[in-house]
Amino acid sequence: MKTRCSLLVAFFLALSLSAQQPTPQPAEKPPEKCVLEGQVVRAGSGEPLKKARVVLRKAEGRDEPYSTLSDAAGRFVLTDLEPGRYRLYVGRNGYVRQEYGQRQPNSPGTILTLAPGQRLRDLVFKLIPAAVIAGRVYDEDGEPVPGARMEALQYRYNRQNRRELAPMRFATSNDRGEYRLFGLPPGRYYISATYSPGMTYMGLGYMSEGGRTTDEEGYAPTYYPGTNDPGRATAMEVRQGDEVGGVDILLLPARAVRVRGRIINTVTGKPVHDAMIHLFPRGAGVRVFSFESRATVDPAKGTFEIARVTPGSYTLFADWYDEDSQENYRARMPLEVGSSNVEGIELVIGRGVELAGTVRLETGLRPTGLGQPAPTGDTTKPEQREAPLDLDDLFVQLNTDDDFPFGGESGPVKADGSFQVKNLSPGEYKVEVWQRGGLPGDYYLKSARLAGDDVLEEGLAVSGPVRGALELTLSPAGGHIEGTVLTAEGQPFSGARVVLVPEERRRQRTDLFKSTTTDQYGRFTLRGITPGEYKLFAWEDIEPGAYQDAEFLRPYEEKGKEVRIREGDRLEVELALIPADGPRPE
Template sequence: MIRQICLLFLFLGIPIQQRTPLPASRAAARVSITGTVVRGGTNEPIGSVRITLRPAGVSAVTDMGGKFRIDAVPGRYTLTAEREGFVLQLDATHGVTEMGVALTLNAGQPISGMALAMIPAPTISGHTYFPNGEPLAAAVVQAYRWRYTPFGRRMKIVKTALTDDSGEYRLFRLTFGEYIVSASYSHRSQRSALNGRQLSANVPDPDEGYTTVFYGGAASASEAQVVRVAPGLDAGGLNIILSDTPRFSIRGQVVSAVPLPPDLKIAFVPEGSDLNLDTRNFISASADGTFELTGVSPGSYLMLAFGGHLSSPLVPVHVGNSNVEKLSIPLAPAITVNGRVSIEGAIRPNLAGTNLAGVKIGLVRRSREIEQRIEVFAGGDGAFTLPDVGPGEYDVLVERVPSGTYTRSIRYGGRDVLSDAVRIGIDPNDSLDVSLSPMTGTVEGHVSERVDVPSPGVQVVLVPEVRLRRRPDRYIVGLTDVSGNFQLTGVPPGQYTAFAFEQIEPEAYYAFAYDPSVSARFADRAASVNLNQGNVTRLELKAIPSAETAGGFR
């Protein structure tokens, strides 16, 4: 067999989004921020760095001397710096974190001489080999990471790469933390990684190839050796040797009370994947709905059949040490969900007649094993349509709402689903009505390490009341500035518990949704907030040291 390949890498990832305070005014005169970006530990300037003030979205790019200037109206912002292959160097003294640095712009008080340092983003690299020790080209290498969701921690594939003709791989543009790495070699894994793209003609077809192997020689993620990357510490030399161990088959049938559609497709993905029904990586079935998958590695998977306005629920499949036989996948009518976004009350004149075309409506499947989102943008009048939604439970996610508003209520099938799931296939099909409200409040205050010692760059989190903890948009997050002060605007009215963390894993605050021990663990540094519409609440918080959150909320 020819084992040569053109150099090819494929990288996939999902960015983490954080909520930051809104600016105070858009009518005031602009204030300038000037500064320089250099390579950490040196005075070497870095050009082409995008500097952005969030949430305003105002940005500028550094010149070849690393200098930048950015102008914005007075308010509180988070300043971020982004360039391919680099990340911000953490600087606790000046409040620089992975999220950026919190700034307060006051009228007539420009900020000059800001200095930011960036360091190379961490990488994981190594080689893959055939069982006989020869380099393995076109193997699929994937990095997994534990991610926090409102439903629990789950292992998620965050990066994917194909090895080159020497069997080498590089997973870069990573964030610091712990990973699990796997390698696989089969036609199915290549097809999934390529997502419709083609390898060069001289690359041999691996057919069923070899089973998935995790770094450390493990057959499963739970037994894999953890790989840690930290500032100044890349993970190189992570070599993986594939083994010719037994693979198995899955046989079954798609069944339906109505004739099977001619465009029937079956999605087959491992746990931790993103279920994207727009890709071309599907399994075919015979005219009678029977199907067979061969060469399947042991592990946990999910399947979903769809086509012709029909869809199945998610079907979990576990492959152990034998074939899976007589698997049944039932089809049911998919539902088209129509709805509308509106702003209640027309209380603020500047919101009257607001164009709602930027509002994104999404149905997020309730699952710890996989992520599936069905998303659309509303029209200018707020109307939207989500076509062919399959059976299952979904949370309604509303994003990119007009500045200063929040999602006050969501109704479907005669029920309030703001804090509950939309049950497709159970609830009567009805309009999905989303109501926004401009009546928000403000939470501001100060965080200290101990008396009279401010804590800059600390992440302040407002955790909502229990019934709303499955809603990502009700976790309000911001950073303290260099003086330890913070201000969170546009906060929905309600009851919250406030915490200040020196450092936590991305979105680890979702652990409050499903693990009561987390609340008990930090109760002595918590502050209760009961925010009414239009009010301002001030807090004094004690910073929770990073030593108490190292390794996550486990």
């Protein structure tokens, strides 16, 4: 009897314990994959285009793109796609590359939002034929000039929010002096020719043809139809498929001088035999990507000479890689060149200032909406949760605020958050933390402090050895804005350029500006916003970077929607479209 009772007690006890156990939750089902289908045709005729390259990239992040080629019927299919936000591009030789949703070649495209299991069919890309500008280059004697660097330039905004001429296409003149700049979208272009006798242009710079020269003449960059002043150049207007020939340029000779000096290596104390020394034009209103003039270096003495330098303002730049320490060392100095040789320059390569510090991730605060911090328990939706961030994927970047292309230094962050930025030159720097593909989720750089001082807003001044460590804090609780852009008729507008502009007193911080485009439903998302006061704008069309130009932005100030962002905020807004065909406000 006792045994029977014991068994009954054990049974009911087990039953009670079983009832207290949590019911196992079914495994979360992965989202269904998506499919894109479409066709690529020639604009106007509708002729199918074979071998067009179709590329789909995530709008945010570092994921590998999807890509395929169109078939003989111009059809393409992209399968097994993860749901998300994408940008879709199509390109083919002889045609202008096009982004999904573009209304014209230089207008913004549209983000493509794919919901789980979505299958988008009948996407049609109508590619327009690219334009060509061609001609010949002659010297002052009417002889053809081979090996000249030819550029098709357009005005673009630079890092200092100033418009300057920037090269869009490059070419090299052949033995007959002929050049052909192809693959041009419709637009206005300025054509330039740059030539250094005895040198041949090879993509990113000049290759010496050997020997020493005693010539005392050279050629300054010449702009069509025949001027050394880019401000007096004549623009060429080309339409789709145009082949404009006869754009000939007569190079204008100028007295050339030599720049001579000595490069001093304080790292090894030995003559430098493998440093790269170049002259870059400065303040010319033209963006320079190539090495304009390269020095000849005497390895035994550490002396250098740059021949055929035309008068002007330059930056003299040296770059040396130390194979023992596997570090780069740089030196630069401003240089004014007149009508006579420049002698006795001493360019010193040495160890610059080293800056050490740590990056810390702030935890425990996540965005939930209405500006309120999340509770201790994770009640956020999956798309709102803190995105993963590995410290050793990060880089700390210090950038100067001038227009020199090599004006900053960076250092990788280790898994423990420590970093070093080496060989800094004296100057004013802006502090940034970045990751390839951008910081994930709503992360933003919350603070940057050096010896207790805030260097995030005011910048970091380096004049000598830095005392203390640079302490950086990243927070996952940046602001998050979603919304819709509406036309005057109240209809959602796809492909609008949405820009978040900080209040006027903080506009020197270019990292606070954020920009995106609306998707096919007129929706947009901006993430990782630093807390503060902002204005939101939505343009139908705007030149890239124009919104950082105070003069451009001033007439539109009243059209911006004011928003205040606090840590953890999630806002939903509606924006009125600023039409491209309307008159610019006065």
